[in-house]
Amino acid sequence: MVRVNNNQLPENLPQLQNLIKRDPESYSDEFHIQYQHFLSLLGVFALNPSEENKSLDDIVMFIAQVAQCYPEVCKEFPVHLADQLRNYATVLDPAMRNCFVKALILLRNKNLVPALDILELFFQLLRCQDKNLRTFLQTHIVTDIKNMNAKHKDMKLNSSLQNFMYSMLKDANPKAAKMSADIMIELYKKNIWNDPKTVNVIATVGCFSKVTKVLVTSLKFFLGHDEEDEEGSGSDSEKEIDLKGAIMANRVTKKTKKRQKQLQQIKKQAVKAQKKKKNAPAFNFSGIHLIHNPQGMAEGLFKQLQGSNERFEVKLMHLDVISRLIGIHELFLFGYYPYITRFLQPHQRQVTRVMQFAAQASHELVPGDIVEPILKTIANNFITERNSSDVMAIGLNATREICMRCPLAMGQDLLQDLAMYKTYKEKSVMMAARSLISLYREQLPALLHKKDRGRQTEAQAERKVRAYGEREVHDTVLGAEALLKNSKTIDIDSDEDTDSNDGEWVKVDHSDNEGVANQDEDDDDESEDDDDDDGDEEDGEDGEEENDDEESDSDGAAESDPESSTSKEKKNKSLEVKMLNQKEAAQELALTRIFTDEDFKRINAANLKKTVTNARKRPLEQDRSEFVKLNNIEMIYKKRKHDKDSRLETVQAGRQDRERFGWKDGRVNEHCSKTNKEKRKTKNFGMLRHKARSKVKKSFRDKQMALRKHLLHQKKMK
Structure with a gap:
């Protein structure tokens, strides 16, 4: 080198x-x-x-x-x-x-x-x-x-x-x-x-x-x-991509390299968005679940909040974190609820977020006496006719979110008073009150007035009202009884199979003939239900009230007739025995068989069918996530006062008997002729081009007129 x-x-x-x-x-x-x-x-x-x-x-x-x-x-x-x-x-x-x-x-x-x-x-x-x-x-x-x-x-x-x-x-x-x-x-x-x-x-x-x-x-x-923020803002890739509109626009517009490049980019974004929809969602553990001592952290933050002189936004962060700790880990911090009650006023800044924190801090292990003052404060300050309909609807929505997590906090008298807003003149208040009624139809129907309970569904009949602190433990797959129709189950009472198959797998096969027969029966039942549904075109709420009246009449008739009451008791006992046998058979089926995806689809369909009746065409959806969404409290049903046609009529009516909008010239008589200078402004440039070329410099007279005009303008401005 x-x-x-x-x-x-x-x-x-x-x-x-x-x-x-x-x-x-x-x-x-x-x-x-x-x-x-x-x-x-x-x-x-x-x-x-x-x-x-x-x-x-x-x-x-x-x-x-x-x-x-x-x-x-x-x-x-x-x-x-x-x-x-x-x-x-x-x-x-x-x-x-x-x-x-x-x-x-x-x-x-x-x-x-x-x-x-x-x-x-x-x-x-x-x-x-x-x-x-x-x-x-x-x-x-x-x-x-x-x-x-x-x-x-x-x-x-x-x-x-x-x-x-x-x-x-x-x-x-x-x-x-x-x-x-x-x-x-x-x-x-x-x-x-x-x-x-x-x-x-x-x-x-x-x-x-x-x-x-x-x-x-x-x-x-x-x-x-x-x-x-990232989910709320939404990036360009997450927005809806109108691929068909872009292709149609490209057909009718002039073909240029720039537009072709833009079309290719839109196609790539559409393919990327389609792949993203097919991918399984990724779930990350939130850091709040990994805290070793959530009770100590919540108490420390609450003590720090009480002695803090920070801005109101920082205090809201404290309240939010404490409420999440209480709700997720089911903590006991009884001093938190009276503290947050002070902020529940309609004029309070960001009061809907304070309501959100109150709902997040509610759970089933909190005694109802602790949360009940919050509900009464909301009812007294928000759900009154002296407030606007929006304030009343927000108060009812917040009450529903709190009661969804702590149903025992609601008293019977207060619930029945709030339920009376179901016929309020404003739709937002009416819908919020009906959502609260729907919640207690599922949770504690006994607190509602009899006319507000509606027709009892099969799922409501099977649900047991839990006391304070009681947990619901399932020993089998819920809804597995739906698989008994098309399966050969083991006879629980007989010991023939248990002796011969001791310690071995039990094979349970489907019967095609029984499946077809049951399917025909289900189709017949569904066709009858459809016929009934077609004949019933009234609102679900009205239908339920009518059904309640019919049930009350039938109850009165049953009380007057002792023979009918005894037959009713026998019928109920036989139904209970039948349900008990079905439950035992379903439990045995769950222990001896591996369910497939099709089986779970049938189970879900059967559970969904239990939640509806002929009067109620769709199941009740109660979203009970670990975090309360602010939209659930601020969601207000509103009917627009004016559609497009009515707004156009209002615009046209306002234009009548009004001077024409636009520039006004100085002529006294608008029909008289204009000066050459004014006409020159509307002429085509081709007609004035020769004058612009020949007369480059101003004459002495034009300069005099321009100066005079300028001086007069300056005098007017003073």
Whole structure:
């Protein structure tokens, strides 16, 4: 290899760098000279670290680029840079500080520096008053930890870094603590540090930090605001793509390269959206489920809220996190409910969110006496005729959401009073009241007035009213009785099969003949139901009230006739025995057979059929998720006062007997002729082009007229 003249290399570091990477052994002497020069420059720089040294900047990056070629010589090189950053981090020149940081990152990418040492140093540098540096360090820390855990998670390194982050969150410097919280949250969202330790560090340190920014960041982490904003805003790929409209528009418009490119992009987006719909949804565990001591955290946050002087938005975050903790983990924090009752006023800012928090904090294990004052406060402050219909509807919706999670909180008198709004003149109030009635038809129909209970469905008859604290435990698959029609089940009372098949699988086959017969019977029943449905065209609510009257009449007749009452009791007993036998057979079927997808479809259809009657054409849908949606409270049914035709009539009526809109000229008589100057404004340019060419300069007379006009205008303006 031909060597370059040594006299030129010390002044040309990029060329020397290129040559060293090609042949390190041939240029080792030159590198040693440069390294000694670096040490001397570093000693001079340490005397005045606040000034920029361009020579040191160049030689530091040069050594960082070729350090892998001479690992023994450069063994102390990162130590020197790290010492400079530790000792003079806050007083270093920003350019020199960025140079040292980039050199260390370059060495870390070449695995010449231990990860733990460099990351601890970078966390300490977050205290610097340099926003660009902090952002750069945050990106590098997240990327480096992500790369280290790409193939397999290094639990020892992660544990050491998490312990260091635990101390950084308590740092006195607010910017360093805030950046540390951001890094931990970002690593959790990227599924790198998604373990309970990270969540509990944020819960125990971040949520109780004295720094408001760290506190708000930690509370937002448990609220998941970032995910909700992304879902609510919706990116371009998530929007509805009108592919047919784009193809039709492309047919009738002029074909250009730009439009063809746009059409191709729309097609790609449509294909991508179609694939996204087919993919299975991905579910991530929320951090609030991984808290070790939710009761202690809720009590601590509530105590912090009571003694806080923060903004109202921060207080709302506290209320939101506490309500989610109470609702998800079914906690007991009885002081929370009287505190939140103070904010339940129609004039209160963001009162619908306060109602949402009250509903989220309600669950079945909270005694009804604790939640009942909230319902009474909402009824007194919102559900009164002195308020607008929107306020009344929101109050009824909030009452429904609270009672959906804690049905025992509602008293009989209050429920019957609220149910009377089902005939209110405003549709929004009427629909909200009927939704509350529908809820208690399913949960506790005994609290409703008899005329509001409606016709009892089969599912309501099977449901058992649970007392406070009682849990419903199922010993079989609900609705498995639907499979008994087309299957040969084992006779439970006989012991013939049990002796012969002891310890073996029992084969249960389908009978084609029975299946066809049962299917014909079901079809006949369905056709009869359809005929009944066609004949009944009245509203479901009216039909239910009529059915109630008929039932009340029949009940009265039954009380007067003792023979009919005894026959009714016998019939009920026989039905109970039959249902008990079906339940036992279904339980035995579930134990001896593996259900297929078709079986589960039949079970779901049978369960759905139990929830409807002839008067009620569709099942009641009660969405009981772990989080209360704000839309469920703010949802108001409204009928538009004017459709398009009526609005156009109003517009046309307003235009009558009104002067024509537009520019008005100065003529007294609008039918008289216009001046040549006014006519010139409406003429085609082709008719005036020859005049514009021939008369380039103004005459003295035109200048006089223009000046006179200008002076008169100025006089009027004064």
